[in-house]
Amino acid sequence: MRHYPANSPQALARIVAAAVLADGGLDKHELDALDRADVAGKIGMDRQDLDRIVHEFCDDMQVASLRDHGGNLALDRAGIDALLADVSAPDAQIKVLGILLDIAAADGRLTHSELTLVSQAMTRWGLALHNLSSHREPVHHPSQ
Numbered sequence: 001m002r003h004y005p006a007n008s009p010q011a012l013a014r015i016v017a018a019a020v021l022a023d024g025g026l027d028k029h030e031l032d033a034l035d036r037a038d039v040a041g042k043i044g045m046d047r048q049d050l051d052r053i054v055h056e057f058c059d060d061m062q063v064a065s066l067r068d069h070g071g072n073l074a075l076d077r078a079g080i081d082a083l084l085a086d087v088s089a090p091d092a093q094i095k096v097l098g099i100l101l102d103i104a105a106a107d108g109r110l111t112h113s114e115l116t117l118v119s120q121a122m123t124r125w126g127l128a129l130h131n132l133s134s135h136r137e138p139v140h141h142p143s144q
Contacts (some may be wrong), residue, residue: 001081006085010053011086014045015096015121017057019103022113026054033106039099054083055095063114080117082095084124093125098132 004010016039019032019138034040040050061075075083088091104114122128 001082002056007089007092009049009085011083012092012096012098013044013045013053014041014057015083015087016050016099016103017054018080019100019117020054021058021061021113022104022117023107023111025137026052026114029105029107030103033102037099037102039102042095045133063144076117077120080120081124084121087125090125093127094131095128097121097125101132 002014006015014036020026034050035047040047043050045053060135087096097118100114100118104110104118
């Protein structure tokens, strides 16, 4: 796996990539949610850079043969923890947790892998949902 400097836009983007891929692949609803919420801008990069990090993350996982029982790309708890360790700034943690929740909810269903990623981030960073309320703008989904 590639490593990026702590709290860098690339380190944040790798966690976003893990969220997008948590349910086994790239989902159009999740990719659209990235655009609607300007996730790339929020983490300090443009969409092309975010796409590059997502593809690099996919490549890294394929090289490391990180797959679940169904053959989908997947990270274990140690792999998730390694990604989360690269984000130590409290504001960045809150920002990324909000993004993770938005991605997980984008397709209308929460998978075990998505919930694992979100709960592990909350535990590692010592955050609760109330930490997000004063730091987030409301997200408007297309069905609203």
